[in-house]
Amino acid sequence: MSTATTYRTCPRSGLQFESQAEKLMLANAVAAVVFLLIGGLLAIGVVLTRWPSIHWLEADTFYKVLTAHGIDMLIFWIIFFEIAVLYFCSSTLLRCRLATPKIAWTAFALMVIGAVMNNVAVYQGGSSVMMTSYVPMMAAPHFYLGLILFAVGALIACFVFLGTLVVAKAEKTYQGSVPLVTFGAITATIIAVFTIVSGAIILVPTFLLSIGVIDKVDPLVYRTIWWAFGHSSQQINVSAHISIWYAVAAIAFGARPMSERVSRGAFLLYILFLQLASAHHLLADPGLSTEWKVVNTSYFMYFAVLASMIHGLTVPGAMEVAQRQKGYNKGLFEWLRKAPWGTPTFSGVFISIIGFGFLGGISGVMMGTEQLNMIIHNTIYVPGHFHATVVIGTTLSFMALTYFLIPVLFKREMIAPTLAKWQPYLFGLSMYGFCLVMMGAGTLGVSRRHWDMAFQGSALAYEWPGAAYMMMGLVGVMGIAAIAGGAIYIYVTVGSLLWGKKLDQGQVSSTPTPVPATAPAAAVQTYGSSGMVAPGSFVLAIIFLVAFVLYYFINWKYLSQLWGLS
Amino acid sequence: MSAISPPAERLWWKHPIDRVEGMWIGIAFVWSMVMFFMMVYWHMYGGQNLSTETYKTTPEQFTVKAQAMVDQYTVRTEVDGQYPVVAPPVGSDVYMIARLWNFWPILQLEKGQTYRLHLTSLDYNHGFSLQPANINIQIVPGYEHVVTVTPNQSGTYSVVCNEYCGIGHHTMVGRIYVK
Numbered sequence: 120m121s122t123a124t125t126y127r128t129c130p131r132s133g134l135q136f137e138s139q140a141e142k143l144m145l146a147n148a149v150a151a152v153v154f155l156l157i158g159g160l161l162a163i164g165v166v167l168t169r170w171p172s173i174h175w176l177e178a179d180t181f182y183k184v185l186t187a188h189g190i191d192m193l194i195f196w197i198i199f200f201e202i203a204v205l206y207f208c209s210s211t212l213l214r215c216r217l218a219t220p221k222i223a224w225t226a227f228a229l230m231v232i233g234a235v236m237n238n239v240a241v242y243q244g245g246s247s248v249m250m251t252s253y254v255p256m257m258a259a260p261h262f263y264l265g266l267i268l269f270a271v272g273a274l275i276a277c278f279v280f281l282g283t284l285v286v287a288k289a290e291k292t293y294q295g296s297v298p299l300v301t302f303g304a305i306t307a308t309i310i311a312v313f314t315i316v317s318g319a320i321i322l323v324p325t326f327l328l329s330i331g332v333i334d335k336v337d338p339l340v341y342r343t344i345w346w347a348f349g350h351s352s353q354q355i356n357v358s359a360h361i362s363i364w365y366a367v368a369a370i371a372f373g374a375r376p377m378s379e380r381v382s383r384g385a386f387l388l389y390i391l392f393l394q395l396a397s398a399h400h401l402l403a404d405p406g407l408s409t410e411w412k413v414v415n416t417s418y419f420m421y422f423a424v425l426a427s428m429i430h431g432l433t434v435p436g437a438m439e440v441a442q443r444q445k446g447y448n449k450g451l452f453e454w455l456r457k458a459p460w461g462t463p464t465f466s467g468v469f470i471s472i473i474g475f476g477f478l479g480g481i482s483g484v485m486m487g488t489e490q491l492n493m494i495i496h497n498t499i500y501v502p503g504h505f506h507a508t509v510v511i512g513t514t515l516s517f518m519a520l521t522y523f524l525i526p527v528l529f530k531r532e533m534i535a536p537t538l539a540k541w542q543p544y545l546f547g548l549s550m551y552g553f554c555l556v557m558m559g560a561g562t563l564g565v566s567r568r569h570w571d572m573a574f575q576g577s578a579l580a581y582e583w584p585g586a587a588y589m590m591m592g593l594v595g596v597m598g599i600a601a602i603a604g605g606a607i608y609i610y611v612t613v614g615s616l617l618w619g620k621k622l623d624q625g626q627v628s629s630t631p632t633p634v635p636a637t638a639p640a641a642a643v644q645t646y647g648s649s650g651m652v653a654p655g656s657f658v659l660a661i662i663f664l665v666a667f668v669l670y671y672f673i674n675w676k677y678l679s680q681l682w683g684l685s
Numbered sequence: 686m687s688a689i690s691p692p693a694e695r696l697w698w699k700h701p702i703d704r705v706e707g708m709w710i711g712i713a714f715v716w717s718m719v720m721f722f723m724m725v726y727w728h729m730y731g732g733q734n735l736s737t738e739t740y741k742t743t744p745e746q747f748t749v750k751a752q753a754m755v756d757q758y759t760v761r762t763e764v765d766g767q768y769p770v771v772a773p774p775v776g777s778d779v780y781m782i783a784r785l786w787n788f789w790p791i792l793q794l795e796k797g798q799t800y801r802l803h804l805t806s807l808d809y810n811h812g813f814s815l816q817p818a819n820i821n822i823q824i825v826p827g828y829e830h831v832v833t834v835t836p837n838q839s840g841t842y843s844v845v846c847n848e849y850c851g852i853g854h855h856t857m858v859g860r861i862y863v864k
Contacts, residue, residue: 295695299688369687379697405739405830421717428713496821497847564819566847577856581843683835
């Protein structure tokens with residue numbers, strides 16, 4: 120069964136890369152960074168227009184730029200990178216060849232064609248429909264066709280990943296269960312298949328509507344099914360970036376999960392419940408029953424939130440245990456103080472964990488509460504929330520992982536290591552501020568996807584409070600700082616790839632070296648069940664819980680002061 | 686040995702759970718249940734729950750009903766006669782049309798009184814964002830959503846469209862007076 124391919128063992132990390140998989144990872148990662156660059160340039164237009172005193176672009180340009188920014192960032196940048204991560208988690212971690220590399224290249228080609236086609240449609244005008252493209256507002260046919268081609272490509276790539284798992288099992292390149300990180304990647308893939316199929320169910324008829332084959336797509340049905348695609352695609356990200364957190368804990372500290380059972384159990388909860396969250400977008404809609412809203416918005420009974428709270432403890436917990444074994448045992452937090460804060464792979468992930476939990480997580484649960492949703496629906500609170508999840512959570516994790524991959528996968532020495540060292544702080548912390556002021560403005564009611572908060576040309580214009588203007592100004596300032604942080608990432612990544620010193624690629628062999636079996640039992644039993652191995656992480660978790668509970672009930676208090684609604 | 690290697694023990698679901706994890710799972714589970722039942726509790730005892738009363742409608746049907754209300758209860762007009770200000774009877778059915786790019790008509794309600802507010806869109810999706818109260822409801826074309834509202838403060842409220850609806854989206858603002 121073995122095909123003509125080679126395997127290289129990286130001398131810096133000990134990871135083994137199969138040559139086809141390596142090229143595909145590289146291609147997907149580069150495509151991802153290109154779309155991050157485009158999305159980042161578009162972000163300049165978005166923030167400088169929403170900054171009230173600058174108000175840069177004209178309305179039609181603004182909506183065009185905003186549509187492209189959303190799609191390029193949320194779909195193209197993230198999914199291209201995720202495909203690279205999937206190949207890494209299968210072929211590299213399981214040390215096997217990639218299944219059907221030709222089909223994987225076809226998938227890549229479809230994704231590139233689809234992404235370019237969709238971008239062209241948006242820039243041509245006439246497709247400024249935002250990422251959500253709610254019918255009956257229509258875009259050009261190739262807007263939808265581009266998305267469909269991209270989705271088909273991504274779906275094929277998912278099956279290449281699953282096929283690679285089968286190859287690894289059949290060729291016995293590892294023993295026992297797959298690593299936790301691969302397990303998380305499988306979770307992401309299962310959610311991805313559900314997501315992409317939902318996307319096809321609604322985008323194919325909408326494409327047919329745009330070329331006149333059918334004459335109606337119901338607006339409410341569209342919203343319901345579209346969000347099974349739109350929200351679930353963010354759940355792919357959650358599974359993927361949490362897998363990366365575990366991977367970075369392993370890479371930076373040699374950390375292993377505190378308990379495989381707990382961490383994998385939490386991923387299983389994601390598979391079972393995470394997709395229900397598409398209801399979050401429909402809580403303020405007509406036509407859906409209260410029971411449907413309550414059950415779905417809470418992931419049945421907050422079981423996916425439970426899973427995220429578990430990961431929120433076990434990822435830092437795994438780091439803490441590893442650090443304590445190295446002797447950083449003083450007090451609650453020596454393990455954290457002595458962490459490698461100057462290594463961007465670690466600092467990026469840690470800033471990501473804290474921001475994702477405190478800003479993205481708490482706000483997400485608040486706005487996903489059926490009644491509380493009425494005080495933030497479609498306000499700029501919503502992008503405040505999802506920039507905390509998708510940018511601080513996913514994008515920053517991907518950036519952190521890239522710094523690890525530059526020498527390991529790209530075989531280049533990183534250029535400008537000092538810039539790279541500061542990048543996660545500049546990007547991450549300015550995004551913290553950016554998200555907070557957006558949520559602040561949203562709490563005052565400021566609308567999302569809105570060109571002019573002064574309502575120029577309106578007969579009945581509304582005057583926002585001064586605080587809202589101030590916060591939208593800060594959105595501009597923080598946004599520009601974050602864009603500068605993003606630019607440094609792209610400079611370091613692309614620069615290293617082009618001009619970085621070439622590094623030794625390591626031993627090349629025509630056969631894979633299987634993953635060595637780890638000695639069982641004794642090592643595992645050195646900790647576990649006896650008690651409180653990670654007290655520092657537990658304290659962090661309790662601080663998180665207190666913030667969560669307070670914020671949650673403050674919003675109920677706020678809700679209770681509104682007009683009576685029934 | 687780590688998260689990127691296969692677990693040392695084949696049967697990962699028999700891996701021991703540390704007390705830190707066990708306690709945290711317990712706490713997180715209890716908090717999840719509190720949040721779930723909070724929504725149920727508010728439906729029974731809270732004063733702000735979004736109605737689910739919805740009917741299929743068409744622009745023609747809805748416009749007829751709104752026009753009838755305007756014809757009967759208009760008290761004055763604003764903006765050079767473009768916007769009738771309608772003061773419907775307490776407890777009655779009141780109608781607000783969302784369309785490119787305005788909310789029509791202006792409503793005048795009484796504080797502490799309850800009305801059945803009917804919302805629909807004649808074209809695209811729109812958003813009903815009542816400011817400065819900050820109540821936000823999606824308006825979907827083809828669906829007539831009946832929301833029972835009880836204003837609790839007098840004043841001038843704006844209805845800002847907060848669902849993107851095209852190039853004139855930023856001009857789409859309506860008004861509700863509460864006396």
